[in-house]
Amino acid sequence: MSIAVTYAxxxxxxxxxxxxxxxxAIIPFKTxxxxxxxxxxxxxxxxxxxxxxxxxxxxxxxxLANTAYITAFVLLxxxxxxxxxxxxxxxSMHQSPFYRFVYYFILISIFIPxxxxxxxxxxLLSSLRMMHPTGLSILYIASSIGESVFLYVGYMQSLxxxxxxxxxxxxxxxxxxxxxxxxxxxxxxxxxxLIRNGLWIWNDFLLPLIILNRSWTYWTLTLFQYNFRxxxxxxxxxxxxxLVMSMIPIMLFYVFAQKHIVSGLTSGALKG
Amino acid sequence: xxxxxxxxxxxxxxxxxxxxxxxxxxxMDSMAAGAKQRQFSFLGKKSKDRxxxxxxxxxxxxxxxxxxxxxxxxxxxxxxxxVTDWNGISRRFNIVGIKNYRSIFRDSRFSNAVxxxxxxxxxxxxxxxxxxxxxxxxxxxxxxxxxxxRAMYFFPAVLSALSVTLxxxxxxxxxxxxxxxxxxIGFLQKSLLSSKTTAxxxxxxxxxxxxxxxxxILFLAGLQTIPDELYEAAEIDGANAWARFxxxxxxxxxxxxxxxxxxxxxxxxxxxxYVHSLTDGGPGGATESISLLIYRHAFVENKFAYSIAExxxxxxxxAAISAIQISISNRMKVY
Numbered sequence: 001m002s003i004a005v006t007y008a009x010x011x012x013x014x015x016x017x018x019x020x021x022x023x024x025a026i027i028p029f030k031t032x033x034x035x036x037x038x039x040x041x042x043x044x045x046x047x048x049x050x051x052x053x054x055x056x057x058x059x060x061x062x063x064l065a066n067t068a069y070i071t072a073f074v075l076l077x078x079x080x081x082x083x084x085x086x087x088x089x090x091x092s093m094h095q096s097p098f099y100r101f102v103y104y105f106i107l108i109s110i111f112i113p114x115x116x117x118x119x120x121x122x123x124l125l126s127s128l129r130m131m132h133p134t135g136l137s138i139l140y141i142a143s144s145i146g147e148s149v150f151l152y153v154g155y156m157q158s159l160x161x162x163x164x165x166x167x168x169x170x171x172x173x174x175x176x177x178x179x180x181x182x183x184x185x186x187x188x189x190x191x192x193x194l195i196r197n198g199l200w201i202w203n204d205f206l207l208p209l210i211i212l213n214r215s216w217t218y219w220t221l222t223l224f225q226y227n228f229r230x231x232x233x234x235x236x237x238x239x240x241x242x243l244v245m246s247m248i249p250i251m252l253f254y255v256f257a258q259k260h261i262v263s264g265l266t267s268g269a270l271k272g
Numbered sequence: 273x274x275x276x277x278x279x280x281x282x283x284x285x286x287x288x289x290x291x292x293x294x295x296x297x298x299x300m301d302s303m304a305a306g307a308k309q310r311q312f313s314f315l316g317k318k319s320k321d322r323x324x325x326x327x328x329x330x331x332x333x334x335x336x337x338x339x340x341x342x343x344x345x346x347x348x349x350x351x352x353x354x355v356t357d358w359n360g361i362s363r364r365f366n367i368v369g370i371k372n373y374r375s376i377f378r379d380s381r382f383s384n385a386v387x388x389x390x391x392x393x394x395x396x397x398x399x400x401x402x403x404x405x406x407x408x409x410x411x412x413x414x415x416x417x418x419x420x421x422r423a424m425y426f427f428p429a430v431l432s433a434l435s436v437t438l439x440x441x442x443x444x445x446x447x448x449x450x451x452x453x454x455x456x457i458g459f460l461q462k463s464l465l466s467s468k469t470t471a472x473x474x475x476x477x478x479x480x481x482x483x484x485x486x487x488x489i490l491f492l493a494g495l496q497t498i499p500d501e502l503y504e505a506a507e508i509d510g511a512n513a514w515a516r517f518x519x520x521x522x523x524x525x526x527x528x529x530x531x532x533x534x535x536x537x538x539x540x541x542x543x544x545x546y547v548h549s550l551t552d553g554g555p556g557g558a559t560e561s562i563s564l565l566i567y568r569h570a571f572v573e574n575k576f577a578y579s580i581a582e583x584x585x586x587x588x589x590x591a592a593i594s595a596i597q598i599s600i601s602n603r604m605k606v607y
């Protein structure tokens with residue numbers, strides 16, 4: 001392939017990604033009338049009215065705070081609990097039938113589709129009075145157990161046991177061996193697991209929809225977008241202002257951490 | 273156990289300390305136990321082992337409790353509700369046995385949804401794998417500015433499916449018809465999503481637009497592990513571009529293809545956001561997926577118990593397909 005053809009193809013591909021985003025970004029600056037004339041023309045003036053309406057009432061910032069809270073809660077819980085759960089399994093499953101059972105029992109959950117648990121989870125969470133962001137966070141942590149254990153156990157088994165043995169000889173107990181030797185070594189896999197979970201939770205819609213949609217004070221960014229669209233379905237300039245606002249945090253994150261996101265996601269998948 | 277033997281000789285002197293406490297145990301354990309148990313200890317091996325077992329038990333307890341409450345219990349509850357006639361709201365309900373399951377097999381709406389999901393999943397996986405490999409080959413070219421293009425191509429993966437459907441809903445319903453009427457192109461003047469025959473492809477297009485991004489990056493990472501020398505040697509031997517792709521590139525990508533197949537198939541079989549937000553199952557049920565049908569039965573149409581029975585049947589289908597796929601891809605990995 002000549003360089004010219006390569007560039008032509010690259011640019012065509014880039015346009016299919018950029019054009020929808022460009023259109024999304026300029027729609028909120030224009031009135032509906034202006035948009036109906038042309039979706040791709042630049043706005044005649046820099047009109048921020050739609051963004052003011054979106055930000056009025058504090059719902060947007062509440063949703064942003066809720067999403068950040070849930071994501072942070074889950075990632076912290078995952079970073080602490082998942083390696084802890086995986087380490088005994090990784091080190092004992094070849095000797096202990098109990099841990100072997102635990103491993104396969106947990107792996108089954110990867111194959112159970114979400115729909116099977118969806119309705120009972122709503123009943124369960126409402127009877128446990130957990131229909132709020134913290135309750136949803138705990139549910140997210142639990143839901144990620146299958147995949148996390150799969151990733152961590154595989155990774156831990158590839159780590160040499162000699163370092164741990166040496167620490168035991170120096171008189172360390174199991175907890176110290178875990179925190180000082182094992183945790184630093186699993187950091188690459190932790191990065192992979194946290195990025196995967198972080199993107200999933202930040203962008204998830206179905207679970208917030210069935211657990212948190214009762215009060216706007218519980219809304220996440222996806223619920224905010226969804227409800228905003230339902231409420232102002234006719235004025236799509238306004239809906240798109242809400243959409244653009246909701247996309248800004250993850251876009252900023254992507255611009256600054258793009259390299260780490262990509263390397264984190266690929267390294268985990270290639271090992272797993 | 274294989275890694276134990278060479279070092280155990282070095283440390284064998286340490287076992288003498290433990291011999292004092294229990295000779296037989298050491299004899300057995302020096303053969304069987306892992307390197308981690310080799311330690312010098314006045315407490316004796318048994319109590320060390322016990323403290324380790326206790327630590328391990330404490331480590332797994334929180335995870336296992338969460339797992340039991342939020343994964344095992346819902347499945348058990350689901351099995352129970354699926355044999356009742358509960359509408360999800362009333363206080364009282366009856367056990368009706370397998371009645372719900374029997375009605376599922378007479379329900380054309382359910383079989384339509386399963387068919388939709390199967391067709392959709394096949395098309396989605398084919399599109400994602402073929403397009404993903406093609407884009408990865410393109411992004412693997414060493415030309416100026418390629419890292420910028422890579423960053424751009426991956427961007428859809430970090431957006432929420434909901435944002436993407438809002439953008440494309442607008443494009444389908446307003447932007448494309450506008451372009452169509454301006455340029456006088458007949459088929460563009462009506463939304464792709466408003467006709468029964470084209471709506472599934474409209475949803476598929478949006479799903480591929482976003483869903484191909486992560487596989488592309490995975491394929492690209494796979495391509496970068498292929499040594500250049502292989503291509504150079506093949507070129508000297510006179511292999512053409514297709515032969516080089518078929519005999520060098522493809523074998524290297526097989527493990528990644530198998531991962532992508534499993535991930536994409538699962539997302540296709542469980543597709544919810546794209547149909548919920550773009551078409552809400554319409555027009556005329558043409559894009560009603562299993563997930564959407566279950567959601568509507570449970571939350572909109574108050575057929576709670578029935579929806580759970582549907583979920584159980586769908587779950588079995590999806591689990592069976594995943595299991596078959598994984599066993600096939602494990603076999604693929606061998607060569």
